Amino acid sequence: MKLNNKFKRKLLSKEKQYNSRLEGDYKFIYRKKRDPKLSIKRNKRKAKSIKTRVSLAVISFPKKFDIYHESNKRQTLKATNGILSKGRRVKLDLYKVEVFSAAATAYLLSVIHKALSFGIVVRCSLPKSEKSRAVLQKVGLIDLLNQSSGLSSSQVSSYPDVKRWYVHKGIDWDGEELSRSINEFTNAHLDDTDIRQIPDQHRKRIERNIKELIGNILEHAYQENYKYDRHWILFGMYREEKEELVLVISDSGATIPKTYVHYHKDKPTMIERVGRKGLKTDDDLIKMAVQEKVSGTRISGRGYGLKSVEKSVSKTGGSLLIFSRKGQYMSGKQIFSVKLRNRGESVNGTVINISLPLETM
Amino acid sequence: MNSTIHIANDYTKYPGLRYERLSEGASGEKFRDEFLIPALKEHESITIVLDGNIGEYLPSFLEECFGGLVRINNYSVSQFNKKVNLISSLDPNLIEDIRHYVDKASKK
Numbered sequence: 001m002k003l004n005n006k007f008k009r010k011l012l013s014k015e016k017q018y019n020s021r022l023e024g025d026y027k028f029i030y031r032k033k034r035d036p037k038l039s040i041k042r043n044k045r046k047a048k049s050i051k052t053r054v055s056l057a058v059i060s061f062p063k064k065f066d067i068y069h070e071s072n073k074r075q076t077l078k079a080t081n082g083i084l085s086k087g088r089r090v091k092l093d094l095y096k097v098e099v100f101s102a103a104a105t106a107y108l109l110s111v112i113h114k115a116l117s118f119g120i121v122v123r124c125s126l127p128k129s130e131k132s133r134a135v136l137q138k139v140g141l142i143d144l145l146n147q148s149s150g151l152s153s154s155q156v157s158s159y160p161d162v163k164r165w166y167v168h169k170g171i172d173w174d175g176e177e178l179s180r181s182i183n184e185f186t187n188a189h190l191d192d193t194d195i196r197q198i199p200d201q202h203r204k205r206i207e208r209n210i211k212e213l214i215g216n217i218l219e220h221a222y223q224e225n226y227k228y229d230r231h232w233i234l235f236g237m238y239r240e241e242k243e244e245l246v247l248v249i250s251d252s253g254a255t256i257p258k259t260y261v262h263y264h265k266d267k268p269t270m271i272e273r274v275g276r277k278g279l280k281t282d283d284d285l286i287k288m289a290v291q292e293k294v295s296g297t298r299i300s301g302r303g304y305g306l307k308s309v310e311k312s313v314s315k316t317g318g319s320l321l322i323f324s325r326k327g328q329y330m331s332g333k334q335i336f337s338v339k340l341r342n343r344g345e346s347v348n349g350t351v352i353n354i355s356l357p358l359e360t361m
Numbered sequence: 362m363n364s365t366i367h368i369a370n371d372y373t374k375y376p377g378l379r380y381e382r383l384s385e386g387a388s389g390e391k392f393r394d395e396f397l398i399p400a401l402k403e404h405e406s407i408t409i410v411l412d413g414n415i416g417e418y419l420p421s422f423l424e425e426c427f428g429g430l431v432r433i434n435n436y437s438v439s440q441f442n443k444k445v446n447l448i449s450s451l452d453p454n455l456i457e458d459i460r461h462y463v464d465k466a467s468k469k
Binding site for chain 1 (some may be wrong): 373374375376377378379380382383385387392415416418419420421450452
């Protein structure tokens with residue numbers, strides 16, 4: 001029997017309705033997927049697990065996507081962390097986002113990479129603002145999610161600050177690729193005569209710092225038995241108004257406070273609060289991890305990573321800012337007013353922000 | 362084995378991290394075990410040329426290579442200074458750094 005078009009459309013729309021209800025409606029799932037052989041309790045549990053598996057969780061992102069300022073940080077982290085905790089299918093509602101800060105964007109990229117390696121389906125609704133879409137295109141997020149921003153490369157380049165953003169996504173160690181990327185990034189401004197050029201000596205120092213930090217990530221953030229990709233994000237941008245280079249390295253592996261406690265668990269005096277129960281704050285743990293003369297692993301000959309990077313950055317008059325779990329650490333001249341205290345939302349990984357003023361290079 | 366080892370030509374132009382499990386084929390650990398130690402056993406003295414690399418030498422790479430000789434393979438500082446000759450014409454600070462790592466490793 002041939003079906004006429006009107007009947008076909010009715011059937012398709014019913015199927016669509018059925019599927020969309022299946023995505024969100026727990027009662028609907030319960031009625032339709034109920035097994036008469038199981039008890040009511042077990043059927044309800046089954047419906048809940050189906051809902052989690054098939055429903056699309058929509059996560060709204062704030063207008064200012066930023067973790068430098070306390071006023072924006074909580075919402076930003078809540079939205080980003082939701083990608084890994086809301087179920088198997090998530091949709092990022094980026095429509096309202098107008099501002100993307102460097103550290104928050106790098107963290108978002110690392111979380112999305114982790115989600116994709118876990119098999120979570122990630123979609124997004126693009127920002128209303130053209131500049132925001134240009135940012136996402138430039139950092140590769142739109143290509144990563146197999147979507148289209150509708151912007152050409154010339155439109156993206158028409159925003160001078162976005163044009164000077166640079167992202168390198170890495171898995172494990174590839175020395176040659178990394179050296180090439182860093183060279184490309186630090187030489188990227190050679191065509192731009194308005195920007196002060198980076199001398200060779202400083203370029204080498206930048207390369208050493210970045211590689212040491214990535215080495216730290218591969219060794220401490222991802223333990224030997226980690227079965228997924230050991231990825232990291234290197235993000236660079238040139239901030240024209242401050243004439244400085246900003247580098248952000250981000251991962252979503254084990255945090256610095258967690259690994260520090262793990263390595264010092266046999267020395268409780270180092271990790272526990274003085275005169276009170278409980279561990280030291282995450283701020284203190286990160287500070288100790290950076291400033292300690294001996295490596296966290298306590299193996300002889302170690303301990304050059306974070307400490308040497310901090311020393312090297314301070315030589316050029318730059319600043320170092322670290323976000324990990326609920327803690328923060330800052331050294332050098334900071335641009336943002338960041339108060340040091342334990343905070344509600346955590347960075348489930350580590351974000352290291354290095355600012356290097358070009359005038360002192 | 363030759364008494365002169367040119368890291369960039371004989372091993373890698375892109376020196377990696379400390380351990381082989383972190384940076385396969387370019388680690389300080391592998392260079393020490395497969396190049397340095399056999400050369401030291403075979404020759405009275407060796408020359409290590411640090412020039413010609415494209416990627417930068419990391420502190421962790423150098424410490425594992427040379428500090429590791431003292432720490433793990435029980436060379437003394439005087440033996441190291443007598444047997445190992447370092448050349449780094451483009452970046453003389455590297456030699457100073459290596460001597461510092463060796464010195465520090467001997468004190469542990």
